[in-house]
Amino acid sequence: MKICVGVFFGGRSTEHEISCISANQALHALNRDKYDVLPIYISKENEFYTGDALFDLSNYADIVKDPSSHLDKVAIYKDGNAVKVRPIKGLFKKEMQIDVAFPIVHGTNVEDGTLAGFLQMLDIPFTSCDVLGGSLGQDKAAMKDVFASHGIPMVEHFVIYGNDFEEGYDSYFAKAKQIGFPLIAKPANLGSSIGIEVIKNQKDFREKIRECLKYDFKVVVEKMISDLMEVNISVIGSQEEMRCSAIEEVTNGFLDFDKKYQPGGSKGGKVSGSKTPAAKGASKGMASTVRKVPADLSEEKKEEIETIARKVFRALNSYGCVRIDFMIDRSSDKVYCNEINTIPGSLAFYLWKHDGIEFDEECDILISNALKRYASRSRKTFSFDTNILDNYRKK
Ligand SMILES: Nc1ncnc2c1ncn2[C@@H]1O[C@H](COP(=O)(O)OP(=O)(O)O)[C@@H](O)[C@H]1O
Ligand SMILES: [Mg+2]
Structure with a gap:
């Protein structure tokens, strides 16, 4: 059957x-x-x-x-x-x-x-992450806390809470000045660039944060990398065994939602350097993104990114197929982990295809891993017999 x-x-x-x-x-x-x-x-x-x-x-x-x-x-x-x-x-x-x-x-x-x-x-x-993996992958503030505790490189940031923004304004503003403008503010729990604000200077700080707080109770504020290269990698597997895909470079990553998803927005989601045509919406948040597979990176950089990606997959309790997004500051050549997408758009099939794994095979791998995980979970003990409730029987 x-x-x-x-x-x-x-x-x-x-x-x-x-x-x-x-x-x-x-x-x-x-x-x-x-x-x-x-x-x-x-x-x-x-x-x-x-x-x-x-x-x-x-x-x-x-x-x-x-x-x-x-x-x-x-x-x-x-x-x-x-x-x-x-x-x-x-x-x-x-x-x-x-x-x-x-x-x-x-x-x-x-x-x-x-x-x-x-x-x-x-x-x-x-086939996907469990509760912990999924929730850590969604909340940019919690995600960064885990990055910090695992030594995963990320841009300097702090978190603003909506309930004390006005009262705590001076201290938040001091943190912003310490990092230095321009800054990027992101609602902690959205995606696809929704609600993201660029804060160019001190003058805009209050207004832009208020704008961002309309979307979420928590806002992550971070240093804006001006000379940015964005690269993404997919990882498939489990906590025991994982595999990294080719790395893509994306441009036009930071577009507003409409530009990203409306047909005709920007360059229409083309893949260059690869024969793979990107379907509309092929990478969540990137229908209008131009992607290059593989990214033009030295072997050393590729290795660095793969090593961090494996660490992230492990640290965030990931499972299934994820995409981990990186930012490279071209001026310093430093690599920063930006975020994980625990169920990436199109399951990042275009990256696996580049490595010779067709989408149907990728689905096979995910299903077979899901069955394996289920079997191994079933062998764990989640209950044990006890007579504790017997004490509450009516005598
Ligand atoms: N610190 C930053 N410096 C420069 N650009 C950034 C920074 N953070 C995000 N961006 C831009 O905004 C886009 C969306 O931000 P991201 O953190 O990936 O949120 P989302 O979950 O909405 O995809 C990124 O793809 C990148 O182009
Ligand atoms: Mg993103």
Whole structure:
């Protein structure tokens, strides 16, 4: 019997639409000789849906507005050792069972460990990071704390909390001056450059931080690298065994959301130095990004980046396929780790493809690792028998 893979995507996130695009690519890449594929769409209201219409991206503009126009609402629940997907309406609709969950979600309320927690409760093998990995990967402030404790190089930064920004203004401002302008301010929990502000000088500080605080309670403020080279690497694997992909260089990384994702924005997401055409939305936050695979880097720099990437993967409790983004200050040639994307756009398939791993093979690796992790987790002890509750029996 084939393994049934449930591909989960969407969710209450600013990156909902990007997730639909990434998931659609995977829905078509998964090898049908090996797997039955069940798309599970999470609406913006956090309801689950399935249906064949999900295989065709041209339906999505309507689906996102009104999922029930094309799809069946489903309940997902555990039944003994099985995880079942049951249509809620329509008495004659068939109930299905999924064996592995394949989350392709981006951003808050899904990628941040929320969906991982749900899947862990269902006790089903799944291909992405667990709760801790997902949540550390989402929160830029927490992520940097872990970077610091593992000696992972990053640009100088501090964190502003919304509840005491006005009261603590002087001390925050002093920290900003100490790092020196220009600075970059980022909402701790968003992605795709949403809400990011460049603070050119002291005069703009208060206003820009207030703007940024509209998006999040916590804001990360960091030194802006003016002479910037951005490079990304993907890592696939587990805490025991990991593998690094080719490194890409991206330009136009810092664009606002519309420019990044609207067709015709900038250069249309071209890959140069590689035969791989980047699909629209191919790298979350980078549809309009120009990418070069492989990046033009010395062997030494490549090694340095790979070594840091492995360290990051380990430190952040990562799993599955992640993309780790770096910034190189061209003026000093220093490498800084910027962030991790725990479920990167398009699962970074274009980087693996460059290394000779086609997208279907990448999916195979992720599914087989998920099954291995599940088996090894099942061997761990999560409960033990005790008679402690017997003491509370009515005598
Ligand atoms: N310290 C910095 N100096 C210069 N540019 C930066 C800095 N931090 C971020 N950027 C630019 O902003 C973009 C988005 O920032 P990032 O931290 O990656 O947030 P997001 O989660 O929104 O992708 C980066 O790809 C980069 O182009
Ligand atoms: Mg980024």
